[in-house]
Amino acid sequence: MTTAEEKQIVSYLLDLGCCLNCSIRYLCDKQLEFSELDDFLSQKLIINEVEIKEEDQIKRVKNNACIVCLGLLQDHMLQEILNCPDLQKTQNYDNPMFSVSISMPASILLREHSMRLHVVEKFPAFFTDDKLEIPINRVWKMFVKNPLAKTLNKTFQSSDIGDFFINITTDYIDDIEELKALQVMQPKDFQIRTTQHRKYHGELFTRKGVLQILSKSSEKLFRMHSACPPTIPNNFLTCKAIECKHNSIFIAGRYCKYSRELSQSPWVVDGVKLMDTSVQEIMFDVISIMLSTPVDNLKFSSSGREDCDVRCLGKGRPFYIEILDPKKTQFSFEEFRRIENKVNKSELIKIRDLQMVARSDTNYIKQGEESKTKNYVALCVTKQKVTQEMLDKINDYGEVEIQQKTPIRVLHRRPLAVRPRMILSMKATLTENEHCFELEVVTQAGTYVKEFVHGDFGRTRPNINEIIGCDVDIAALDVISINLDWPAEIDYNRCIQL
């Protein structure tokens, strides 16, 4: 219910040149929850509109821009936003929800400050220190959310839970002129932060700067240099630009690599690309086309990496791709399968288990970095003929902690350190070639397997070379399993018809 005093205040503010929304936001304290705000406003609005019509028709037909919000909470501005061609950009995004924010000119802060001083003076019993008006941007959101939702055919969502943001920037032609008052009010010993926005006589006013000056100026000083209550503006705010931004989405999966001449990411040295393509590029080429996203908006991460000449087999290596500012965010099961099929045509790699994951889920890859284990198969070449005795030495060795000094081949990009790593199991078997044996090895993540085999000039100890007492090198290496249970495996039986 609106009290007699509230009616009097609204009526007074309308007389001064406030818009109806501003008049009403002065009735309430800002403690109200956002969800309660809607009800509060609509209730007050209905009551007041009816009553005000009865009381004084003339007040309702005023056409000036509001003396506090400069038109932000008036139909005029709302229509301008709804008619802005930039609003079409929102239709490129498939998210059915939207959140909205507004960038306001700093002179509104000045006007709000002025109005606050005035209402406290005029209605001291009502405007006590604990009763502050509802912030303008909250009322603005309530004011625009339904008309915007209808125009966009999307559902409004509060920004703290939303992913898709529409930011509206406003312009106010008299902004700089009105902010001149601040120049005089600025305390001598006070340096305004001069980072961005609002150039005035070489001085830059940020919103923060304006608020700082206002909080440091006495009421007397303010009233000397600024109108109180604020005067009726000559111009309305205008809608300068509408920008859209979507939070990143994350697509995860596993990849296998069948080539021994393929790096994981583009291999560039001194600006020269050394290989035609890479695991990452094969995926990005497909995804950027199928998602209509520039390649620059894609970021690749994986659970470790293999060398160019190492294949990655089995179920493959977990990876995820961050898509920045995505337009497409809704995927069906079949769409993911289509992306997989297209990537898999390359024959160099194969991807599987492609799916959307939450940002928080991508931590699994980092957490698994140390704890996960990996299975390898290495084809080892020996100087002498392989004997059963050599193989027995390996097979009987069991679990062992090795000390690995940073390998010579990676010293140029990794710091020199000695890292302990676990070899969890080993199994050596004969091959048809009497100078070769196959070594299956299960290691802690981060173990350099090639160095464990040949010893890296004694930088990795113990190593296979010293275990069997014979010079040994590695001819080929395959990762056959990365034991990280992420992302979830896809049930491909669901898509036999594809």
Ligand SMILES: [Zn+2]
């Ligand atoms: Zn207003």
